[in-house]
Ligand SMILES: Nc1ncnc2c1ncn2[C@@H]1O[C@H](COP(=O)(O)OP(=O)(O)OP(=O)(O)O)[C@@H](O)[C@H]1O
């Protein structure tokens with residue numbers, strides 16, 4: 210569970226990027242965060258990653274109080290998170306395979322483990338046939354799949370995706386969202402920042418709205434299938 214309680218963040222004194230933000234996200238949830246430029250979305254991710262420190266408040270991720278976490282534990286903590294950015298951030302001199310394998314090497318995985326898990330992950334994101342290619346030989350959507358494979362290879366508990374489809378057309382954006390949904394179905398908590406109303410409308414997930422550093426809306430997931438069921442049940446009242 211992620212508990213963000215009364216969090217305020219001032220990068221510069223007197224200028225609040227987050228104002229008294231409280232958000233609780235349960236294990237296995239899929240959540241969108243929306244809001245204008247500068248509303249504080251990326252700041253939430255930076256605090257969750259412990260890339261920045263909060264000014265006041267408390268963040269607890271899976272029972273770990275980030276404010277009390279020793280510096281020495283931070284790298285280990287970060288391995289429990291997967292992060293995907295809008296601009297992919299792939300290593301351009303490495304192949305698709307090596308980009309994903311690299312993320313495992315840095316955490317000390319054995320060669321044997323890498324040889325097993327990287328092909329499986331590439332298959333999951335639909336890139337098995339492109340494993341020898343370099344990032345510049347891939348389309349934007351394919352590059353983003355590599356970035357997702359890399360973020361997931363160490364089996365993170367939480368996936369943070371900051372505008373992962375910002376550079377993609379709406380077809381590819383939906384394909385990436387379907388992939389994130391699949392990953393979520395396997396148990397990973399997924400938090401996605403997006404500016405796309407189209408995506409949010411199609412996905413029927415919880416949406417948190419930010420405005421000038423505050424949470425101004427939090428809509429729970431809407432499942433059209435359940436709605437339909439309700440209507441069928443209601444139908445029993447009608448005689449034909
Ligand atoms: N390193 C920093 N130093 C000072 N101010 C910062 C820093 N990073 C962010 N800010 C400020 O904090 C506020 C929130 O920024 P943040 O990046 O969280 O917004 P965002 O919602 O992710 O915006 P966008 O949609 O443009 O990515 C902005 O006013 C920004 O100028």
Ligand SMILES: [Mg+2]
Pocket residue numbers: 250251252371
């Ligand atoms: Mg941002």
